[in-house]
Amino acid sequence: MSAVANPVAEPAARPSFWQRLPVVVRAVITGLAIALPAANVIPVLAGLVGLSSAACGAIAGGVGAIFLMAYLWWTRGGGPPRSTKSSRRLASRAGRFSRAQWRAALPAALAFAIAMHAAMVILFRLVPFPVELFRRGYDFSAIHGLPLKWLAIVLAAASAAITEETGFRGYMQQPIESRHGVVPAIFVSTAFFWLAHLNQSWAIPAMMPIGILAGLFLALLAWSAGSLIPGMIAHTLMDIGLFAYWWTGTAGTFHARTIAETGIDAPFEAACLIFIAAITGLLFAMRRLWKLRDTGEAV
Numbered sequence: 001m002s003a004v005a006n007p008v009a010e011p012a013a014r015p016s017f018w019q020r021l022p023v024v025v026r027a028v029i030t031g032l033a034i035a036l037p038a039a040n041v042i043p044v045l046a047g048l049v050g051l052s053s054a055a056c057g058a059i060a061g062g063v064g065a066i067f068l069m070a071y072l073w074w075t076r077g078g079g080p081p082r083s084t085k086s087s088r089r090l091a092s093r094a095g096r097f098s099r100a101q102w103r104a105a106l107p108a109a110l111a112f113a114i115a116m117h118a119a120m121v122i123l124f125r126l127v128p129f130p131v132e133l134f135r136r137g138y139d140f141s142a143i144h145g146l147p148l149k150w151l152a153i154v155l156a157a158a159s160a161a162i163t164e165e166t167g168f169r170g171y172m173q174q175p176i177e178s179r180h181g182v183v184p185a186i187f188v189s190t191a192f193f194w195l196a197h198l199n200q201s202w203a204i205p206a207m208m209p210i211g212i213l214a215g216l217f218l219a220l221l222a223w224s225a226g227s228l229i230p231g232m233i234a235h236t237l238m239d240i241g242l243f244a245y246w247w248t249g250t251a252g253t254f255h256a257r258t259i260a261e262t263g264i265d266a267p268f269e270a271a272c273l274i275f276i277a278a279i280t281g282l283l284f285a286m287r288r289l290w291k292l293r294d295t296g297e298a299v
Contacts, residue, residue, distance in 0.1 A: 023179040027172045028192060030091075035167020036196065038071055038159075064155045068162055075166050091171040093227050101292050105225065108285030109234035112217055115278035116238050119210050120246060121254075121271040127206050129254045136201040138247040149250050153243040161235035168193045168215075169222035169231055182223050190215035202247070214238070217282060224290040 018026065073079065077089035089095075097105075143149045168189045176185035193215035197203050203211070221231040244251040259268055 023175055024184075024188060027175040028188065030175075031167045031170075031172025031189070032192065032196070033167075034075060034171045035164050038163040038167075058151075061151045061155055064159065068158060072162060072166075075170070091174050092166055093170055093174060093222065095227065097227055097229050098292070101225065101227070101229075101289065104285050104288040104292060105227075105230035105233060108221060108230050108282055108289065109237055111278045111281035111285060112221070112234035113237035113241060115217075115275055115282060116210065116214055117241050117245075118271050118275035118278060119213065121256075122268070122275060123206060123210060124254055125256060125259050125268050125271065128258055129256075130202075130204065131249075131253060133204065134202045134246055135249065138243070140248045140250060146250075149248075150244070153240060153248070153250060157236050157239035157243055160239050161232050164193070164196075165218065165222070165228045165231045165235055168196075169219055170228050173219060173222060177223065186216065186219040186223065189219050193218075220286055221289070224286040224293070226293040230289065 075088060076092045076094040077085045140149050140152065143152055172192065173185045173189035176188055190212060194208070194211045197211060218231045218235060221234060222228055225231075241251075246254070256267065259265070262268075
């Protein structure tokens with residue numbers, strides 16, 4: 001009787017250098033790579049909106065919209081390579097978003113945008129509004145016609161919202177959440193979100209609390225909803241206001257004097273009340289999103 005040799009198991013493949021890196025390091029590198037290069041494409045197209053005729057501006061806007069749709073399709077698991085399809089879907093928090101979730105997401109997004117702009121008003125009633133710093137790098141004077149200016153504003157806002165939410169709250173935050181929990185994940189994504197904006201002329205020390213607050217609530221939105229959709233809407237609404245009013249002056253300029261000159265007046269008190277009400281509404285909406293995610297409600 002012949003003996004049957006026992007098969008020898010082949011040794012497991014050695015992890016690559018990338019796989020041996022800590023999850024936090026990989027998440028930060030990937031998140032920045034997903035967010036920052038793409039975020040710089042649309043501002044270029046937005047600038048092209050005003051360089052020629054209205055038709056050329058509309059074409060530039062169309063190209064920008066197509067780019068954003070392709071970006072969302074790929075980062076959410078579409079296209080090659082097949083080996084990363086599932087990891088891309090997971091990192092981008094892709095999945096079904098129910099009608100009930102939409103009903104909670106829209107008030108959350110609106111409350112977030114209102115809270116951030118109320119915070120800006122409060123800030124610049126406490127310290128003078130440095131209009132020159134805020135307009136530096138956001139000159140829309142070359143864009144002829146109000147419709148094209150608004151097209152550029154919406155395009156730039158949607159670009160920043162989609163790419164930054166995908167990169168920071170998706171590809172960066174989600175893997176850290178899975179490995180280390182929500183608290184360190186939110187800390188890391190919020191910190192790098194603010195650090196990524198420090199090259200902007202408006203990133204003065206007085207803006208730091210607002211930048212951190214925005215990053216914190218966007219991170220909480222992504223976690224509570226289990227989706228990037230509420231944050232993308234909230235971020236877009238906030239940035240439309242930032243580009244239209246604070247950055248470019250298309251929708252007007254802030255002229256209110258500080259309370260050191262006027263004292264605590266009714267407009268300042270109103271801004272404080274609006275901020276508190278908006279934050280309260282945002283917290284309730286996020287709680288609703290969390291409950292819907294937790295119960296799996298899809299009606």
